[in-house]
Amino acid sequence: MRQLEHVRETFSRGEVWSFMQPRPSSLELDVTHGTILYLEDVSVSFDGFKAINNLNLYIDAGELRCIIGPNGAGKTTMMDIITGKTRPDSGSVYFGQLINLLKLSEAEISQAGIGRKFQKPTVFEHHTVFENLELAMDGDKRVWPTLFAKLTGEQIDQIEEALEIIGLSEHLGKSAGSLSHGQKQWLEIGMLLMQNPHLLLIDEPVAGMTHQEMDRTAELLTSLAGKHSVVVVEHDMDFVRSIARKVTVLHQGSVLAEGSMDEVQNDQRVVEVYLGE
Amino acid sequence: MILIDILKKDRGGQIFLAVLLVTTVTVACLNLAVPESSVWHVSTYTVTLLGKYLTYALLAVAVDLVWGYLGILSLGHSAFFALGGYAMGMYLMRQIGDRGVYGNANLPDFMVFLNWHELPWFWYGFDMFWFAALMVVLVPGILAFIFGWLAFRSQVTGVYLSIITQALTYALMLAFFRNEMGFGGNNGLTDFKDILGFDLQADSTRIGLFVASAIALALGYLACRYIVNSRLGRVAVAIRDAEDRTRFIGYRVDHVKLWIFTFSAVLAGVAGALYVPQVGIINPGEFSPLNSIELVVWVAVGGRATLYGAVLGAIAVNYGKTYFTAALPDLWLFALGALFILVTVLLPRGIVGLLRRREATQ
Ligand SMILES: Nc1ncnc2c1ncn2[C@@H]1O[C@H](COP(=O)(O)OP(=O)(O)OP(=O)(O)O)[C@@H](O)[C@H]1O
Ligand SMILES: [Mg+2]
Numbered sequence: 001m002r003q004l005e006h007v008r009e010t011f012s013r014g015e016v017w018s019f020m021q022p023r024p025s026s027l028e029l030d031v032t033h034g035t036i037l038y039l040e041d042v043s044v045s046f047d048g049f050k051a052i053n054n055l056n057l058y059i060d061a062g063e064l065r066c067i068i069g070p071n072g073a074g075k076t077t078m079m080d081i082i083t084g085k086t087r088p089d090s091g092s093v094y095f096g097q098l099i100n101l102l103k104l105s106e107a108e109i110s111q112a113g114i115g116r117k118f119q120k121p122t123v124f125e126h127h128t129v130f131e132n133l134e135l136a137m138d139g140d141k142r143v144w145p146t147l148f149a150k151l152t153g154e155q156i157d158q159i160e161e162a163l164e165i166i167g168l169s170e171h172l173g174k175s176a177g178s179l180s181h182g183q184k185q186w187l188e189i190g191m192l193l194m195q196n197p198h199l200l201l202i203d204e205p206v207a208g209m210t211h212q213e214m215d216r217t218a219e220l221l222t223s224l225a226g227k228h229s230v231v232v233v234e235h236d237m238d239f240v241r242s243i244a245r246k247v248t249v250l251h252q253g254s255v256l257a258e259g260s261m262d263e264v265q266n267d268q269r270v271v272e273v274y275l276g277e
Numbered sequence: 278m279i280l281i282d283i284l285k286k287d288r289g290g291q292i293f294l295a296v297l298l299v300t301t302v303t304v305a306c307l308n309l310a311v312p313e314s315s316v317w318h319v320s321t322y323t324v325t326l327l328g329k330y331l332t333y334a335l336l337a338v339a340v341d342l343v344w345g346y347l348g349i350l351s352l353g354h355s356a357f358f359a360l361g362g363y364a365m366g367m368y369l370m371r372q373i374g375d376r377g378v379y380g381n382a383n384l385p386d387f388m389v390f391l392n393w394h395e396l397p398w399f400w401y402g403f404d405m406f407w408f409a410a411l412m413v414v415l416v417p418g419i420l421a422f423i424f425g426w427l428a429f430r431s432q433v434t435g436v437y438l439s440i441i442t443q444a445l446t447y448a449l450m451l452a453f454f455r456n457e458m459g460f461g462g463n464n465g466l467t468d469f470k471d472i473l474g475f476d477l478q479a480d481s482t483r484i485g486l487f488v489a490s491a492i493a494l495a496l497g498y499l500a501c502r503y504i505v506n507s508r509l510g511r512v513a514v515a516i517r518d519a520e521d522r523t524r525f526i527g528y529r530v531d532h533v534k535l536w537i538f539t540f541s542a543v544l545a546g547v548a549g550a551l552y553v554p555q556v557g558i559i560n561p562g563e564f565s566p567l568n569s570i571e572l573v574v575w576v577a578v579g580g581r582a583t584l585y586g587a588v589l590g591a592i593a594v595n596y597g598k599t600y601f602t603a604a605l606p607d608l609w610l611f612a613l614g615a616l617f618i619l620v621t622v623l624l625p626r627g628i629v630g631l632l633r634r635r636e637a638t639q
Contacts, residue, residue, distance in 0.1 A: 083525060110527035122522045124515045131511055136526045143529070143536050147509040195526060 029113055029198055030096040031061040036199055036229045042081060042091030043253075051077045052088065053253035059199070064225035066240045067233045068264075069250035070273060075233045076119055078250070079201045083116050084109045095199070111141070115197035119204045119233075121184040125177030129168050129187055132176050133159045136191035159194070165220065166190035181208035189220065200224065202232045206239050218242045283502050289629065290502055293585040294495055300327075301491040305484050321480050325555050326599065328487035330592050332552040335494045337575045337591035338584055339544035342501045344573065345582030346510060347537050348517030350435075352569045353442030354545050356449050357417035359563035361546025363453075364416055366466035366559040367400060368409030369477075373470050386468070387461045397459045406473055413550040414543050421542030422535065429531040429538075434520070443566045450564035465560025472554050483555070490551045494588070497544050501584055504537070513537060514582075574617045580627025589628055 029036070037059040044052045052074045059065055069075055080086035082093060084106040093101040099112055110116075124132050137155060140146070151159075163169045166186040171179065176187060185205055192200055202221070206214045214236070222243055224230055234240050240247065240261065247264045249256045257267045264270055284291050304327060307319040336358050343349045375382035379389040384396060402408040424445060428438055456462035475482040504510050515523045516530055524530050553559045562568075571594075579590020594616070602609050624631055 085521070085525075105529075106521075106524040107527050107529045110525055116525050118522070122519045124518050124522070126514055126518055127511060134508065135511055135515055135523075141527045141529070143509065143532050146512055146528075146533075147504065147507050149508040191526065 028098070030098045031198075033097060034061055035059065036061040036063075036096060037082070037231075038092070038094040039078070039082070040092050040094075042078075042088045042093060044077065044081065044086060044088045051253055052081065055091070055250075055254050057248065057255060059229055059231060061198075061229055062226050064222065064230045064243060064245055065232070066244040066247045067231060067250060068235070068237075068240060068247060069256075073250040074253040075250055076203055077253075079116060079203055079231075079233070082109075082201060083114060107141070110195065110197075113196075113198035114201065115192040115195040115199070116201040117185075117188045117192055117203055117205060119207075121181065121188050123176040123179075123184050123187050123191070126175060128173050128175055129163070129179070130159060130172040132187055133162055133190055133194050136194040138194065138196040162190045162193050165193065167216070182210060182213045185209060186213070186217075189217070193224075198228060200228055200230045202230065204234055205232060206234065206236055214239055215242075280499070283499055283506065286506075287502060289583060289585040290498065293588060294498070297491055297495060301488060305488060308480060308484055321483050324480075324483050324487050328483070328490045328555045329552060330595050331487070331490035331494050332548045332555070333575070333595055334588040334591040335490070335497045335548040335551075336545050336572060337579070337587035338494070338497055338501055339541040339548065340572050341576045341579075341581060341584055341587035342504070342544075343538055343541045344576060345584075345587070346505055346517065347513045347534060348520075349534065349538060350439045350573065351442045351538070351541075352439045352566065352573065353444075353446040354542070354572055355566075355568035356442075356446035356564055357421060357542040357545035358549035358552070358568075359446075359449070359453075359559065359561075360417045360420065361413045361549030362553040362559040362563060363460060363466070363549075364403075364409055364412040364546070365550035365553045366469075367403040367412075367460075368406060369469040369472060369554060370466050371400070371404040372472065373468065376470055377468070385461070385466075387456075387464065388459070391456060399459065410550075413546050417542045417546030417549075418539055421539045425535040425538045429534045432531070443569065446564050446569055447566050450561050450566070453561035453564060461560070463561060465558055465562075466553075467558040467560075469554065469557055477554060477557070486551065486555050490555070493547055493551055497547070498584060498588070500540075501544075504540070505584065509533065509537075571613065574613060574620075576627075577617060578620050578624075578627055580629030583627075583629045586627050586629035593628065 035058050037057070039055055039057040042052055042055045043050065055074070055078065057078070067075055067078075077086060081088050082101060084101065084104060087102065095101050095109075095112060095114065101109055104112065124135065127135070134151065137159070139149075160169070163172055166189060168183060168187060168190065171183070176184065179187060185208065189202070189205065192202070205221070206217055209217065218239060221230055221232060232240075232243070244261045246259065247261050248258045249264055249267075249270050251273050256273065257264050257270050259267075284294070304319050304324060307317055308321060308324050311318045336354065340351065340354050343351050370385045373385065377386040377389075379386055381389050384393060388396070403412070428441065433441065452458055453460050453465075454463050460466065469477050471477050472482065472486075475485065505513075512523065512528055512533055516528075516533060520530055549559075549563075575590040575594045576587045577590070578594055579588065580586030594613075597612075598609060601612055620627060626633070
């Protein structure tokens with residue numbers, strides 16, 4: 001019956017189909033209080049298992065935050081919640097003061113300015129490196145504009161710039177599936193840059209990278225902070241140390257400790273559950 | 278100009294369209310201008326058979342668009358084909374006028390036979406060609422839109438989607454089998470006399486329909502190629518390969534699927550509308566779930582995600598079928614099944630993949 005109602009709604013004469021509407025202005029980000037992301041009392045359970053348990057987390061605008069925690073702590077699940085992939089059982093998630101992320105679809109959240117890199121690198125394997133970046137590019141992503149989209153010179157420059165940053169300029173015509181694991185990670189970061197998001201969520205960026213590549217990633221992420229807010233989940237402690245200003249430790253779905261790397265490392269509880277293992 | 282743009286990097290498409298053009302012109306000339314006594318004469322039977330293949334090819338292109346590029350394995354595309362066919366069939370029924378067995382100018386024969394006295398409301402307008410042509414596009418299009426709206430919003434994908442597309446075509450088949458639906462029951466619509474005033478039995482009309490099918494195929498191909506070449510086409514492939522990822526970079530995956538699926542259904546409807554006047558009948562058997570599966574085999578045999586592969590597959594398999602069903606009618610289904618398995622195992626990229634590989638090694 002609900003579906004029938006949807007059909008009715010869709011075809012009623014007054015209805016302007018959502019994909020024909022201009023982007024609602026409520027998607028404008030408001031960070032006047034200096035905080036870009038609010039997670040308050042968020043809980044979610046899978047078949048009775050509490051993956052996220054009363055989680056409270058605040059990310060400042062322009063901040064670079066590292067999130068660490070043992071396997072299964074709920075780090076990826078937290079990102080799933082922010083990006084709309086998983087809906088929490090309770091709690092609230094706000095992007096800036098005004099945008100209630102729990103009310104938006106995944107695509108809308110992305111349009112609002114949250115970009116995400118997955119734990120397992122996912123690029124479009126059958127597309128070239130260039131096309132991957134083109135698809136990710138910020139812009140009108142509705143069906144008709146996409147059908148008739150043409151790349152402007154400015155946009156090509158933008159893509160080339162991103163290629164430069166991620167060091168894949170020579171590979172722009174290669175299919176993404178043929179890249180090495182580390183290069184795919186970079187490409188995915190490049191796709192994030194093309195989206196030009198306010199907030200970047202980056203899940204395990206350096207897995208499978210050489211030390212050299214890691215250094216460059218660290219450099220890139222630190223350079224992004226300030227203009228963007230960046231949240232990095234990472235297991236590699238050396239890497240975290242090299243970029244971290246503020247570290248949050250997750251454990252069993254809630255925040256165990258928060259502070260500078262040194263503070264966190266000296267926290268007795270953290271040592272017990274994580275660093276001491 | 279646009280044509281050059283669309284075909285710039287599509288060598289397979291250039292070859293296919295060139296072959297299509299040459300074949301169409303040659304066949305038309307050999308049928309109309311060469312006397313029947315000559316060995317070079319192409320019989321009208323052959324022309325009609327080829328015309329039928331062309332409509333199948335258009336249908337296959339429509340399936341390839343959604344399956345090959347968008348990754349939706351629709352096992353219900355024959356439903357859209359049949360609906361387009363029925364819309365055309367209804368027009369052709371109305372064209373019969375009082376030349377039916379019962380000589381009733383207001384009612385098709387089967388309604389007289391059922392003792393109906395009035396034309397049902399949904400037959401209104403079908404005496405006009407423009408209206409029927411509009412319905413050929415609208416009926417499959419709207420059905421696909423509603424179906425897609427419900428399915429893609431709730432993120433039904435993969436096997437589940439394939440199964441409900443099968444259910445859709447099966448349900449329609451059962452419905453159209455019923456006499457009280459008003460579409461001629463299990464006999465369907467037949468005994469057509471003429472189309473737009475031209476005698477359907479005349480050679481020139483047959484050629485006209487054949488040429489129209491060729492044009493529709495060419496235009497359908499070009500439209501699909503345009504979509505595939507556009508950024509939307511790249512988004513489609515992105516959805517096929519990593520749907521979640523596509524959603525996270527900001528595309529409304531459900532909308533993209535909905536529009537491409539609907540467009541594909543419209544193409545299938547047009548193919549059905551051209552098919553019916555050439556074979557002279559449309560009945561509920563066209564909705565058979567088996568037909569939809571056969572379609573997918575054509576595309577698999579030709580080679581997915583190439584468009585021209587679908588054309589090649591449709592023609593090759595149907596040529597084989599025509600041949601096979603004449604020689605060993607009972608074995609066709611087994612042959613089809615075996616073909617599908619062989620192709621999946623040995624030729625995952627179909628005939629086109631084989632040709633490309635050969636080219637690459639040379
Ligand atoms: N969709 C799901 N259904 C059931 N359980 C889930 C689901 N997603 C996550 N979980 C469980 O929730 C817990 C948290 O998982 P999550 O992936 O968030 O951990 P993580 O901190 O990212 O771990 P890792 O460091 O291994 O990536 C795990 O125990 C996992 O098995
Ligand atoms: Mg994880």
